[in-house]
Amino acid sequence: MQRRSLLTLAALAPLAARAQGGGNPGGGTPGSGNPGTPSSGSQSPAAWSPGGPIRLIVPFAPGGSQDVLGRLLAQAAAPILGQNVVVENRAGAGGVLGAEVVARAAPDGLTLLLATAGQLTIAKAIGRRLTYDPIADFTPVLHLVDSPVALLAAPQLNVGDAAELMRRARQAPQPLPYASTGIGTNTHLIMEDLKAREGLNVEHVPYRGAAAAFNDLAAGRIALMFVSVPSVLATDGTGFKVVAVTSRERFPAIPQVPTLIEAGVKDFEASIWTGLSAPKSTPAPVVARLAEAFRGAMASDLVRARLDGLGVTPNGADGPAFGAMLGDDLARWTRVAAPLHIQLD
CATH class of the missing domain: 3.40.190.150 (Bordetella uptake gene, domain 1)
Structure with missing residues (x-):
């Protein structure tokens, strides 16, 4: 950890x-308290009990x-x-x-x-x-x-790490399609923030959830995406490569995955x-x-x-x-x- x-x-x-x-x-009697004033000179949290x-x-x-x-x-x-x-x-x-x-x-x-x-x-x-x-x-x-959220890459890209993925996205002659779990969601805005900061040539393709996006990522119809770590943990890990997480330090459940900060994106965190x-x-x-x-x-x-x-x-x-x-x-x-x-x- x-x-x-x-x-x-x-x-x-x-x-x-x-x-x-x-x-x-707190020593109070359950069901007896009202949200009132603590005793004189005391700011103890135990001064209140839910009624x-x-x-x-x-x-x-x-x-x-x-x-x-x-x-x-x-x-x-x-x-x-x-x-x-x-x-x-x-x-x-x-x-x-x-x-x-x-x-x-x-x-x-x-x-x-x-x-x-x-x-x-x-x-x-x-x-x-x-x-x-x-x-x-x-x-x-x-x-x-x-x-944190995890940055995933399609297996067809054959990238080794997040730095290589971002380099490909910057140099792509046509925008690389990226998935999100919906317009205006965390996964959409986090990618747009990274896009602006790193000059990525990527294009948004919204989905209604992670499952369909995973399928298209595995098939190569989507190049990359951010997704919640729980969604990654719920899969068997096939069909995509996890290249980074957005925490400041590596995430305990997947310690082998480096952070975006390690990949060279200074101070980039998202939770x-x-x-x-x-x-x-x-x-x-x-x-x-x-x-x-x-x-x-x-x-x-x-x-x-x-x-x-x-x-x-x-x-x-x-x-x-x-x-x-x-x-x-x-x-x-x-x-x-x-x-x-x-x-x-």
Whole structure:
């Protein structure tokens, strides 16, 4: 496992015992608390206890990697909070429908969003019609995990590494077709960012998902593509060559694959991140208690045992740091998307 992940897990480890031990570590009585003011001189997260079951809105259909992650976290966080954490799938419009539910919810800590860029930063960057402000209408609670994307090359190209693939793309007399999992998705915008930075002669071919794109990549109808690491891990690895990942350090589940930074693209990182968000105006003691509980869930054996298989690494940054990342992410994808004139609605 990469050094950053080890350090993150070490920092989370003291909370794991609470996640394993069950009960309500804050000493409050489950079901009794309202999001109120901590006792005088105290800012302890344990000052708040949820007054009922917590809804964790997962803005995707059941069965995908985000849904699996959400259910694991819900199971591990429940004994820490002393209340059930119930996953509610609200798929549609790239996750926007689920985000709308949370944006309209009361700021009482009982409705949370398993947030990704598709509902927040990318949604605004590509000009989706939103009934909420993806920054102002949510309170960032915790940056949960990150997953890089993998750069794949068609076997017919017979390239040895990412540097050779990019050299071919720069020198190609005709644009090389690249696949994405849809217009305005992470895999589309990450390739457009790399294209602009490295002067690649590539042309976008959107697909509705990874499966059909994999088939065309194997057949040579597509030359290259970015795809999520979980999608790569779910295949047998035939029909394409994985030439790079977009993390700063090599990804633990596929340590033999170098990073794009190693291939010479200075400081190029891109993450399919997942975070935890609450409605705006959620009181600070509530946010702190939720962050503590979900950190404990992340550090639990139940969750840690599944992270590599899900293609993610733990992050654990607190609300202010998560909020700062959201601002940076929005600025980046707004810059990348502006010349593409994407129209989805």
